[in-house]
Amino acid sequence: MPTTGTVTTPTGTADGVGLRGGTEPLIFEKSSPGNCAVSLPDSDVPAVEPASAIPADLLADAPPPLPEIGELQLVRHFTRLSHRLFSVDTQFYPLGSCTMKYNPRINEHAAALPGFAGLHPLAPDAMSQGALRLLFELRTWLAEVAGLDEVSLQPCAGAHGEMTGLMVIIACHRSRGQNGRTKVLTPDSSHGTNPASCTLCGRHAVPVKSNARGRVDLDDLRAKVDDETAAMMITNPSTLGLFEDQIAAIAEILHDAGAMLYLDGANMNAIMGLTRPGDFGVDVMHFNTHKTFSTPHGGGGPGAGPIAVRKHLAPFLPAPQVVKKADGTFAWDFDRPQSIGRVRSFNGQFGVLVRAWTYIRALGNSGLRQASETAVLAANYLAARLKDAYDLPYALPCMHEFVLSAVRQKARGVTGMDVAKRLIDYDIHPPTTYFPMIVPEALMIEPTETESLAVLDRFVEVMLRIAAEAESDPDALHAAPTRGYIRRADVVAGDRKPNLRWEAE
Numbered sequence: 001m002p003t004t005g006t007v008t009t010p011t012g013t014a015d016g017v018g019l020r021g022g023t024e025p026l027i028f029e030k031s032s033p034g035n036c037a038v039s040l041p042d043s044d045v046p047a048v049e050p051a052s053a054i055p056a057d058l059l060a061d062a063p064p065p066l067p068e069i070g071e072l073q074l075v076r077h078f079t080r081l082s083h084r085l086f087s088v089d090t091q092f093y094p095l096g097s098c099t100m101k102y103n104p105r106i107n108e109h110a111a112a113l114p115g116f117a118g119l120h121p122l123a124p125d126a127m128s129q130g131a132l133r134l135l136f137e138l139r140t141w142l143a144e145v146a147g148l149d150e151v152s153l154q155p156c157a158g159a160h161g162e163m164t165g166l167m168v169i170i171a172c173h174r175s176r177g178q179n180g181r182t183k184v185l186t187p188d189s190s191h192g193t194n195p196a197s198c199t200l201c202g203r204h205a206v207p208v209k210s211n212a213r214g215r216v217d218l219d220d221l222r223a224k225v226d227d228e229t230a231a232m233m234i235t236n237p238s239t240l241g242l243f244e245d246q247i248a249a250i251a252e253i254l255h256d257a258g259a260m261l262y263l264d265g266a267n268m269n270a271i272m273g274l275t276r277p278g279d280f281g282v283d284v285m286h287f288n289t290h291k292t293f294s295t296p297h298g299g300g301g302p303g304a305g306p307i308a309v310r311k312h313l314a315p316f317l318p319a320p321q322v323v324k325k326a327d328g329t330f331a332w333d334f335d336r337p338q339s340i341g342r343v344r345s346f347n348g349q350f351g352v353l354v355r356a357w358t359y360i361r362a363l364g365n366s367g368l369r370q371a372s373e374t375a376v377l378a379a380n381y382l383a384a385r386l387k388d389a390y391d392l393p394y395a396l397p398c399m400h401e402f403v404l405s406a407v408r409q410k411a412r413g414v415t416g417m418d419v420a421k422r423l424i425d426y427d428i429h430p431p432t433t434y435f436p437m438i439v440p441e442a443l444m445i446e447p448t449e450t451e452s453l454a455v456l457d458r459f460v461e462v463m464l465r466i467a468a469e470a471e472s473d474p475d476a477l478h479a480a481p482t483r484g485y486i487r488r489a490d491v492v493a494g495d496r497k498p499n500l501r502w503e504a505e
């Protein structure tokens with residue numbers, strides 16, 4: 001973390017990055033007394049005596065030192081900062097496990113339609129038939145993609161879907177008088193949210209080993225499944241970018257023990273339209289609609305994490321549920337006595353669900369399938385072209401992403417992080433690094449289906465050039481990025497001693 005208040009930029013470089021550069025002070029440093037960005041009419045509400053409303057000892061001595069700045073200066077400040085962002089709309093963004101695909105503008109158009117954007121969440125059913133129909137159709141389509149029976153659109157992120165799915169599983173076990181199922185198995189390659197969701201639901205996450213092929217070690221699984229196991233949470237395709245080809249056997253092992261199979265569906269972008277989780281034994285899954293069905297999510301949200309379940313779990317889904325009545329109209333059904341209740345205010349992340357509906361509608365069945373096929377092809381192309389310059393720990397073919405290891409570069413003193421940071425100098429967003437944790441110096445690359453061959457080829461060229469730099473001048477890579485707006489941040493200090501508060505000199 002920078003300890004000064006300013007973001008400094010290296011002086012101009014030949015490629016023009018510096019032309020947009022220069023120092024951008026904090027908005028506090030631009031403050032000048034008397035400036036104001038808003039102009040409001042005088043209040044016609046009589047002022048309340050502060051002392052009568054707020055106890056005197058809670059009153060501040062002076063107003064907070066908020067920045068005083070004019071409207072144009074304010075707009076320029078934030079517009080300049082916005083131009084410094086990496087985004088899918090400006091640069092290649094191969095961040096593994098995130099599916100940073102292009103977000104078609106038609107999704108934004110649909111979500112902004114006044115009938116959707118301005119609809120009050122408590123509007124009566126009769127006044128929101130269009131929105132209810134959209135939710136009902138999305139519910140139906142997601143069930144079809146999942147190969148499962150019923151869907152809840154309420155959860156508002158993948159991790160939230162995990163928690164909701166586990167709550168549904170736990171409620172189902174409980175209804176069968178099985179309260180002792182306190183364990184949830186997770187492969188050692190799993191995403192951090194998986195064990196975290198288990199803990200949040202009061203279960204113990206028990207890791208299961210991966211084998212040399214990057215798949216679940218079935219012997220270890222058999223040894224760990226017992227009558228205390230509630231479920232296994234598995235990501236398929238896995239975070240190693242591999243399809244778990246033993247998935248049917250895994251489902252059988254769990255079901256024989258009275259446990260259930262939960263699928264983390266974050267990687268549906270590799271398999272939608274090609275295979276269905278319900279067909280390979282999954283009981284519950286979540287979608288990350290902001291990944292697979294495209295909503296901008298680089299800034300961390302908002303997202304949506306609908307879950308799909310098999311019939312025996314449907315009664316426990318969150319309430320209310322959108323339903324189609326016998327007369328063809330749509331309604332919220334609150335009469336679900338076994339439901340785990342609400343997991344989200346109102347009806348979930350509606351705007352994100354509109355985008356998912358629009359994306360699916362625009363592509364259709366064959367388009368979804370083609371998106372998966374192209375994403376898988378793009379990842380295999382990159383992996384095949386890079387596997388001689390970097391280590392590829394697991395054999396191809398991969399699915400929509402793959403994990404390289406920079407161990408060879410590490411031997412020259414260049415870490416995976418150095419490689420990732422160097423990509424910024426070439427105007428490419430770094431891949432996911434150091435995850436999955438079972439791969440040393442991991443670089444997890446997910447190109448998605450929306451990039452052209454020319455972009456993929458340039459990425460290969462840059463990655464090969466960095467591999468050559470690691471040979472010829474390894475020390476220089478520790479300084480990367482040298483051409484971006486900021487230099488390498490001290491991420492450890494940023495985490496342990498974050499300096500987030502501006503103080504006047």
Ligand SMILES: *Cc1c(COP(=O)(O)O)cnc(C)c1O
Binds near residue numbers: 158191193235264305
């Ligand atoms: C992204 C991701 C998650 C978490 O999803 P959010 O929508 O960010 O909460 C969980 N598991 C995997 C494998 C992921 O890639």
